[in-house]
Amino acid sequence: MDVQLGSLLTAVALIVIGIFATAFLDNLIKKIIGLAFIGDGANLFLIAMGYKPGGIVYIYLPGMAADWFAQNAAYPLPFALVLTSIVIGASTMAVMLGIIIVLYKKKGSLSAAKVLGE
Amino acid sequence: MVIVPILCALFLNLLHKKDRAIKAVTIILALALPALPLLANYGFHYFGGYEPLLQNPTLSSNLPSFITGGVLSTFHPAITYSFQSAQQLFVFILGLVGLLALFTSVYETRRPSGVYAYMLFMGIAAMTAILLTDDIFNLYVFFEIAALATVGIVLVSNIKGNYETALKYMILGSVAAPLLLLGIALLLGVTGNVNITDIIYSLKTGMVDPQNPVLLMACGLIVFGWLYGSGLPPFHTIKSAIYSKALPSGSAMIQAFSVFTFIALGIVILRIFSYLPLSQWVILGVSLLAMILGITMAIVQTDIKRMIGFLAVGELGYIGIGLGLGTAFGITAGLFQAVNEVMITALLFIGFGVVLYQTGVSDTRKLGGLMFRNPGVALLVLLGGFAMAGVPPLNAFQSKLMLIQASIDAGFPELGVIMILLSIVTFMTFMKAFHTVYLRPKPADLEIKTETIPKATVISIVVLLVVCIIFGLFPHYVTSYLQPLATSLAGGVA
Numbered sequence: 001m002d003v004q005l006g007s008l009l010t011a012v013a014l015i016v017i018g019i020f021a022t023a024f025l026d027n028l029i030k031k032i033i034g035l036a037f038i039g040d041g042a043n044l045f046l047i048a049m050g051y052k053p054g055g056i057v058y059i060y061l062p063g064m065a066a067d068w069f070a071q072n073a074a075y076p077l078p079f080a081l082v083l084t085s086i087v088i089g090a091s092t093m094a095v096m097l098g099i100i101i102v103l104y105k106k107k108g109s110l111s112a113a114k115v116l117g118e
Numbered sequence: 119m120v121i122v123p124i125l126c127a128l129f130l131n132l133l134h135k136k137d138r139a140i141k142a143v144t145i146i147l148a149l150a151l152p153a154l155p156l157l158a159n160y161g162f163h164y165f166g167g168y169e170p171l172l173q174n175p176t177l178s179s180n181l182p183s184f185i186t187g188g189v190l191s192t193f194h195p196a197i198t199y200s201f202q203s204a205q206q207l208f209v210f211i212l213g214l215v216g217l218l219a220l221f222t223s224v225y226e227t228r229r230p231s232g233v234y235a236y237m238l239f240m241g242i243a244a245m246t247a248i249l250l251t252d253d254i255f256n257l258y259v260f261f262e263i264a265a266l267a268t269v270g271i272v273l274v275s276n277i278k279g280n281y282e283t284a285l286k287y288m289i290l291g292s293v294a295a296p297l298l299l300l301g302i303a304l305l306l307g308v309t310g311n312v313n314i315t316d317i318i319y320s321l322k323t324g325m326v327d328p329q330n331p332v333l334l335m336a337c338g339l340i341v342f343g344w345l346y347g348s349g350l351p352p353f354h355t356i357k358s359a360i361y362s363k364a365l366p367s368g369s370a371m372i373q374a375f376s377v378f379t380f381i382a383l384g385i386v387i388l389r390i391f392s393y394l395p396l397s398q399w400v401i402l403g404v405s406l407l408a409m410i411l412g413i414t415m416a417i418v419q420t421d422i423k424r425m426i427g428f429l430a431v432g433e434l435g436y437i438g439i440g441l442g443l444g445t446a447f448g449i450t451a452g453l454f455q456a457v458n459e460v461m462i463t464a465l466l467f468i469g470f471g472v473v474l475y476q477t478g479v480s481d482t483r484k485l486g487g488l489m490f491r492n493p494g495v496a497l498l499v500l501l502g503g504f505a506m507a508g509v510p511p512l513n514a515f516q517s518k519l520m521l522i523q524a525s526i527d528a529g530f531p532e533l534g535v536i537m538i539l540l541s542i543v544t545f546m547t548f549m550k551a552f553h554t555v556y557l558r559p560k561p562a563d564l565e566i567k568t569e570t571i572p573k574a575t576v577i578s579i580v581v582l583l584v585v586c587i588i589f590g591l592f593p594h595y596v597t598s599y600l601q602p603l604a605t606s607l608a609g610g611v612a
Contacts, residue, residue, distance in 0.1 A: 022289065022293060035292040038292065038296045039292065039296045042300045046303040067182060067184065077306070077312065081306075088262045088263075091266065092265075092266065092291070096292070099285045100285065103281050117282070
């Protein structure tokens with residue numbers, strides 16, 4: 001299978017699994033893992049946009065012809081964007097886990113139904 | 119305008135537990151917030167100094183002709199910020215509300231928190247960036263920072279149930295934000311760009327097929343992020359819950375974040391997807407739903423902050439109607455309504471915050487008789503409520519009148535009728551809450567603190583009310599700042 005198509009399908013699968021986990025699992029940690037799946041799926045989708053079949057790493061080395069480099073290098077923008085997105089995802093996750101720790105200390109449970117009252 | 123609030127936030131965070139220093143430094147730093155947009159020059163800012171190659175002959179001369187000779191030379195290689203008259207007004211209003219919220223918070227709290235001020239400054243920085251940026255991924259980054267700042271404000275506010283509400287908000291946000299990112303990824307995949315001007319250029323010049331179904335999906339995902347960020351249905355209940363779990367100054371700021379996210383993302387949707395007639399209908403439909411649901415749900419609320427939160431959601435609907443009409447006059451009216459709503463809702467949150475300060479109660483069933491304790495503040499809050507309902511000569515009267523005229527001009531007189539009816543319902547809802555809190559006899563078990571209200575709170579309410587009156591008396595002065603943006607947006611829609 002084409003690498004790009006495979007990555008896109010994996011991304012969709014990750015997002016679907018993540019949404020399922022977030023919506024239907026009661027354990028808060030499992031919900032958070034589901035959210036991580038959604039974020040990872042979006043990141044994989046974004047990075048797959050920069051894939052170029054047979055492309056080279058987008059680092060311009062001495063001796064390379066500019067025309068050849070422009071035609072063969074992968075698209076660098078998605079890689080830079082994903083890096084930022086991963087950092088944001090990690091920060092959000094840290095805050096959510098911090099809140100869950102506080103709620104667990106207060107209520108002694110990780111059940112969303114008990115802690116969040118749903 | 120973005121860097122200064124971030125630096126202020128970082129500096130204040132270092133002053134943790136140094137109460138006096140925090141109070142003084144916060145006020146001094148907050149004064150810069152409304153001043154900066156007044157001092158800045160209009161124009162574009164390119165991060166790293168990389169403007170489009172067309173404008174940079176020095177750099178162009180060293181590059182091969184296949185880059186400089188084609189369309190690539192017009193594209194924006196760096197993150198671009200655009201500062202024009204409309205952005206100046208928005209950032210000024212954001213800064214003013216930020217200043218007054220910070221001013222109120224340091225005097226209302228016995229031990230001012232550096233972390234709380236940090237969150238407010240970070241939120242203001244993020245929101246300023248969202249208003250200025252021309253880069254949709256940059257917008258997403260600051261969208262996330264604003265969401266984190268919102269959660270931070272709620273957590274630091276230390277109100278019962280704040281952790282639960284914050285977690286629910288974050289869980290929903292962690293679904294909505296990646297979907298927004300997915301929408302951006304689809305746009306990047308189709309157009310190869312994240313700069314909004316370049317995306318529009320690609321669509322208008324036929325480099326990309328505008329009827330590509332992937333673009334429709336991208337539009338849907340970005341609209342989903344827009345609904346979450348601004349608290350439109352189906353996120354209106356969690357958003358109003360967030361308002362009710364923050365200190366009054368925090369609620370005033372969070373609602374400002376919601377309104378500015380609403381207009382910033384709304385403008386992006388209009389700019390990129392205006393060629394899809396569906397996008398306008400979606401904006402109109404969602405706004406109408408927000409208006410009806412927000413205002414009708416406000417009627418049954420017993421928590422004051424929650425009631426104002428729902429009214430704020432309803433007022434967002436008015437802004438959306440203006441944007442959705444797609445005419446220059448309609449968009450101007452919508453943006454004017456946004457500016458007015460930010461100030462009025464901040465006024466009401468801070469004004470009703472006085473009730474909370476004196477009684478520690480926000481449940482209207484347990485309140486009453488506060489009129490004779492603070493007739494001055496009650497009068498100011500009453501005028502704020504009149505402003506929200508659109509009573510002349512206050513500012514929202516002018517913007518709502520413009521919106522009704524715009525809807526009639528655009529061939530939707532029924533929208534005008536709905537807006538008038540909902541304004542009446544807003545007035546009734548507000549008057550019911552006002553009567554319950556201020557006019558009816560004081561319940562026997564209600565304890566009212568004897569200490570006087572901080573002068574900072576009264577000053578903040580007066581300043582906001584004065585600005586509301588000025589905007590109401592001189593609407594043309596305000597709309598002159600908004601018209602260039604509205605005209606360019608309407609040109610894109612047409």
